[in-house]
Each structure stands twice: as C-alpha cells, then as structure tokens.
Amino acid sequence: MFLRAPEAHSRSFLKAVSWRILGSIDTFVISYFVTGKLVFAASIASVETFTKIALFYGHERAWALVPWGRADKTEANAQPAAVAAPVSAAPVTGA
Numbered sequence: 001m002f003l004r005a006p007e008a009h010s011r012s013f014l015k016a017v018s019w020r021i022l023g024s025i026d027t028f029v030i031s032y033f034v035t036g037k038l039v040f041a042a043s044i045a046s047v048e049t050f051t052k053i054a055l056f057y058g059h060e061r062a063w064a065l066v067p068w069g070r071a072d073k074t075e076a077n078a079q080p081a082a083v084a085a086p087v088s089a090a091p092v093t094g095a
Helices: 009-035 039-065
Strands: none
Touching: 009 039
C-alpha cells in the first residue's frame, strides 16, 4: 500500500465506523428536527453513513503520515545533533 502509518488499517476502519455511528445519530436527529419526517431523516442518515466512513478513513490514513504534532515524532524524542567543537579565537598579535 502506498500509505504507511503506525496504525493498522483495521484500527483506522473501526475508528471510522464507530465515529460514523455517532455522527449518523446526530445527522438523523438534526434531519428529523429540520424536516419533521422520519423517512427523510432516516434516508439522509443512511446515505451519509457510507460516504462519510470512506471519507473519514482516507482522512485518518492521510493524517497518520503527517509527523507534525505527534508525540512519537517530537524534537524531544529526536536524537541530538552532533555538536561542533567550539571555535576559539586566535590570539591577536600586535603588528
């Protein structure tokens, strides 16, 4: 696979599904509040469930590649850079 991430694909997928269940409940409640119709609310929530699982999964895998802000990629955990020997000033001789 062209995406390399420290998390297993199964973990990213399960996270996407669990998040989507919560999100779909939210979408259903909002859709019902707006439309007042259970059939419309259920239709909207069921369609967006599948599209957003795929979108979240791809988003999660892409962010897994970004080292910025990750605890395992911070400068504190990085190897110290080689320190150059201090440069001493040559004594100034009178001319």
